Amino acid sequence: MWDFLKKFRRKKGKEKTASRKKGDDQLSSSKINSIQRGLERDRRELKRDEQKIENDIKKAEERGDKQTCKSLQKHQQVLRTANANSHKTSAMVSAVRTQAKTMQSTQTVFxxxxxxxxxIEEMNKQIPRKQIANQMHAFERESNAMIEAQELMDLLESGDE
Structure with missing residues (x-):
């Protein structure tokens, strides 16, 4: 029963050294999914082991073996702790996934x-600024002239009445 925890710890260590050897700092979506699947697999295995221990505890209680019962209960608590840690790790992996997506979106926006x-710089190079400024000034002069003409017409119309 304790072998599983040793194997679980060994797996964690192998994954860390494997990623260090590759030198790959970026986590792709497939790697994150793979990690999540591994965590789910480990949780299922932990649950199976916990159920086995529960059955063993019941058998030990029927036999009246208190020492074995106590030892199995400690082991059961270790498995529950490992399961809780697995859930915490899964939450952290999900957070990393979200952060990676946010970073990717930010990079796309950038x-x-x-x-x-x-x-815009290319357009600015192609636009003749002096010519546009002259046209704007001409438009402003014409616009002012039209306003004055309209005011004169309004005055003439009001004078006719």
């Missing part, structure tokens, strides 16, 4: 902004 900035 890239889009960078491309937009480049496009």
């Amino acid at each position: 890239t889009a902004m960078e491309n937009t900035t480049k496009a």
Whole structure:
């Protein structure tokens, strides 16, 4: 029964050393999914072991073997703790997944902004600013002239009445 916990700890250690050897700091979605599946698998195995221990405890109680019963209850508590830790780890992995998605979205927005900035710079290079400024001034003069003409017409119309 204790062998499982040793195997569980060994698996954790192997995963850490394997990722260090690769030197891959980025977690892809498939790696995160793989980790989640591994955690779920470990939790199922922990639950099976816990059920076996419960049955063994019942058998030991029927036999009246208090020492074995006490030892199995301690082992059962260790399994429950391992299961709780597995759930905590799963929550952390989910948080990492969410953070990775957020970072990817931020990177996409940054890239889009960078491309937009480049496009605006190119447009600014192509636009003749002096010509546009002259047209704006001419438009303003014409607009003012039209306003004055409209005011004159309004005055003439009000004078006719």
